[in-house]
Amino acid sequence: MGFEFRHRIAFKQARTVLLISLVLGLLSTSIQIFLDLRQEKISYLAGIERVIALYKKTAERAIYNLNYVKASEITATLISHPEISEATLVDDFGDPLSHDKQEISSPNTFFYKLGNYFFQFNTHYESILKIDNSQTGAAKLIIELDSTYITHNFALRAFIGLVFGLLYNVLLACVFLFFFYRYLSRPILDIVKWVDQLNTHNNLPLPYKGRDEIGDLVASFSKLWDERRQVTDRLNNTISKLSKSKNFSRTLMENAGDAMFLCAPDGTIIDLNHQAVETLKSDKEHILGSKLSVYSQNYSENDLVDLFLSIDEKHVCTFEDIQIDMHKKVFPIEARGIRIKQNDKDYILISARDISARKESEKQIFELAFFDTLTGLANRRLFTDRLSSVITHHQVHDIHGAVLYMDLDRFKTINDSLGHSIGDKLLCAVSQRLTAIAPVGTTCARFGGDEFVILLPEIGPTVVSSAEVAVHISKKIIDAIAAPFEIEGHTLYCTISIGIAVFPEKELSAIDILRHADIALYRTKAMGKNGFQFYDPEVQSSAQERLLIEKGLHKALDKGEFQLWFQPQVKSDGSVFGAEVLLRWMHPEKGVISPDDFIQIAEESGQIIEMGQWVLNESFNQLAQWRERGFPEGCRRLAINISPLQFMQVDFVGRVLKLLTDYQIPGELIELEITENMLLNNFDIASNKMRILKQRGISFAIDDFGTGYSSLKYLRYMPLDILKIDRSFVTNLRPSSEEAAIVEVIIATADRLGLAVVAEGVETVEERDTLIELGCHRFQGYLYSKPLPAAQFYELISETRLSV
Structure with a gap:
């Protein structure tokens, strides 16, 4: 019990407060004694100086007149002071004129030794007396102080001050301890007893109801205890119900939609459900006892052991794998693993789901995102990303490339006259000729309609050499497209116009390069088609048009030139279920402007x-x-x-x-x-x-x-x-x-x-x-x-x- 008491907060608190009080009291009293010691020395010295000054004139007259009676009165008066033990008056011839001494006992007391140790001072004082017309020497007044009296009194006062200082601090510490115990230690002891009784008694009254931090702590703990007890009761009831069904776990596994494997930490399959047997296309007896890694393409036996070691009981581990069935057919799965305990042994429960359909959908959507569905070429997004990467690389390594922006000249005529089917096949044939001509490492893309773009990276160290390579390839493309196409019995002829932009130039972005190539393409068309032109910064009619639109947008809202138009959304039975809001710009000079002509500009300029x-x-x-x-x-x-x-x-x-x-x-x-x-x-x-x-x-x-x-x-x-x-x-x-x-x-x-x-x-x-x-x-x-x-x-x- 004593051991337990020494570890209680109240004991530690009392011991700490008492020690601190004693140390602080001793320290403060010691400082005060030290200061008193210094002051005492100063006071005694000043007192002796005053006494000497008081009798100095009288002593000088007594020596001058050789008045032995007066000299004796002076020395007798001096030794009447308790601190002066001996007084001597010496004339100018060096002979004692008067000498008096009081009897001093030297007590060997504690206070005398203590004071004599700390209060060390000069006990011998001599004062020179001036004698008129003296030719022999100097007269002196010699005083010897009683060190016993002085040191004993000082040590006694210091000791009394130290004792009272310590008693004061101890008393103050006791007062603090009383209040600490009253308002902190005793409530904590009551709370400890209350907590100890919670496991055996219900509905105990709160041990402390004060409206302070301890009261809040007791109320919060009581609330949490009640919630824990309710959860425990529900859990015990649930466990009791589950324990009534011996086949619960087996029923749960067998009715799961996913394949489930119960494995030892080394990957050995201990149990599995019916869906797992169906997935692996084998019988259960053949699978039991084998390693799970046998049916995995991505994980070896050691890899699975390392993976299982990282799985704990609280967090589900999700990973993807390629599973192999008994007929060597492979398919992707998404697996989820968690560690469980049965009979004090660790197992890993794995649930696996076939995600072939999901992977196929993701693949198709990926292709939709990055590739043209008709020709299989890269789409605008993929081309722009690759162009951005190439531009960054070229700016660092000072290499040049080019972009060829192409458009079929007679495609609309062919498409309208022969139908979209012929037009689509013509586009596919054009894409095949372009990919056949394009050098290795280039990117061919279709931007939609009959627009094609080719990225030529790293074709020369200078702008001139890069332009020469771009011209050579452009001529080959023009010649190749000019050759007739045989499509479904139709011999088709068409030509192609090409705009060329060489990069990098003044740290332009991919969008800027494409715009330059597009400007060059329209210049080619304006000059008769079936050819190529390089981007010329001074020929930018379309860029000027864009600038006019951007300026016009600033005023369009203020002038009320925008209108909302609406297009109905219809069900298959013809009923209208909603409408889409469409913006139209009613330009005072150009009439109705479609959003296709100004929304992109508004986005780029921030006016959107x-x-x-x-x-x-x-x-x-x-x-x-x-x-x-x-x-x-x-x-x-x-x-x-x-x-x-x-x-x-x-x-x-x-x-x-x-x-x-x-x-x-x-x-x-x-x-x-x-x-x-x-x-x-x-x-x-x-x-x-x-x-x-x-x-x-x-x-x-x-x-x-x-x-x-x-x-x-x-x-x-x-x-x-x-x-x-x-x-x-x-x-x-x-x-x-x-x-x-x-x-x-x-x-x-x-x-x-x-x-x-x-x-x-x-x-x-x-x-x-x-x-x-x-x-x-x-x-x-x-x-x-x-x-x-x-x-x-x-x-x-x-x-x-x-x-x-």
Whole structure:
């Protein structure tokens, strides 16, 4: 019990406070004694000087007159002072005139020894006396001090001061200890006793109810204890119920949809379920006892042992592998492993799922993101990325390359006269000739329509040498395309125009290089086509046009030149379910300007933020007016395009929520259309903003799906509602076309993720019927209506159906 008491906080606290008090008291008293010692020496010296000064004149007259009686009175008076033990008056001849001495005992006491040790001073004083007309020498007054008296008294006073100082500090420490014990130690002891009794008694009263930190601690602990007891009771009940079923674990494994393996830490398969047997195409007896690594392509036996060592009981470890069944067929899996204990032994429980379909979908979407679906060439995104990388490399190593921007001269005529099928095959034949001519290491891309681009990296150390190589390749391309094409019995002739931009130049970006090549291409066409031209900075009519548009945008909002047009979104039965808001620029000189001609410029110049806010305000205002007039019941959603730059503004969410409140519009009537690239570049920020707006009922659509970096990641984790198929997949869509296969994959992906699908750019009945056959039942396009001003649109949707 004594051992336990020494470890209690109260004992440690009392011991610490007492020690600190004693040390501090001793230190402070010692300092005071030291200061008193110095002052005492000064005081005694000053006192002796005063006594000598008091009798000095009298002593000088007594010596001058040789008055022995007066001299004796002076020495007798001096030794009457208790601190003076002996006084002698010596005349100017050196003879003692008077001498007196008091009897002094030298007590060998403690205080005398202590004082004599610390209080050391001079006990012999001589004072020179001036005798008038003396020719012999100097008279003196000699005093001897009583060191016994002085040191004894000083040591006694110092000792008494030290004792009282220590007693004062001890008393103060006891007072502190009383209050510490009263308000801290005793409540803690009561709490300890209360905690010890909690395991055996229920509903004990709280040991401390003060409204302070200890009271808060007791209340919090009591609450946590009650919660723990409730959880423990529920867990015990659950365990009791589970223990009644001996086959629970086996039933759980056998009914799992994934293949499950129970393995020893060395990878030996101890048990597995029926799905695992089916996956490995073998019998259970043959699999049991074998190593899991036998059925893995990526992990050896040692790799699996290392992996299993890293798995603990609290966290699930997820990894991908290529599994091999007994017939040597391989397929990708996603495995999840966790460590479990049975009968004090460690095991690893692995669940494996075949992800072949997911991998195939990701592959297809990857190809959609980076490659042209018709020709198999790189698309704009992939080409731009490679060009950016090459430019950075060239700027560091001072190497030059070139971009050839090409356009078929007679393609539109062939496509319109012979049909899209012949046109598509011609484009494929052109891409084959281009790849055959392009040197190794180059990148050929199709940007859409009949536009092709070739990246020629590292073709020369100087601009001149690079230009010569670009000319040589361009001539070969022109000659190759000029040769006739035999396609489905048709002999086709076409030529090609080429614009050339050599890089790097003044640290230009990939977009700048492409724009230069495009400018050179249009110059080629203006000069008669079927040739090539290099970029000339002084010939930039299109660049000047862009500058005019950019300047015009600054004034368009102030002058009220923007209008909102609306295009209906229609179901397969012809009923209108929503509309997309489209921006039109009513230029005073050029008439109606399509967004395709100015949106990109607005994005690059930053004006899209102000324009986007105007579109939001006008859209909400128009919707509020229609609701007041009586909005058709079936038309339940207004889709508004949001630019990435506008969406990533800090106050975007607050602006939208304010508009909902100001115009009293339910969020369910608003759909915001965003792009794929915005999600990929700002995944976390975009996700948080979308979830906030979703709470108000606003829905989200992915616009132009398939034209950017399509990724299943954001489709799965983003709060999306609608997926819009880009018009490039819809144009000339037929059941047997390659686009149909892509559209089918997109629709299937959306169905699995619970997303609605809307097809854009539907212009023909054949396209619509093919989409219906593939599973898409919502459309938008010229087949039903072109974009219309607000008044005409409202009149249109007032009809119950849109006929085709």
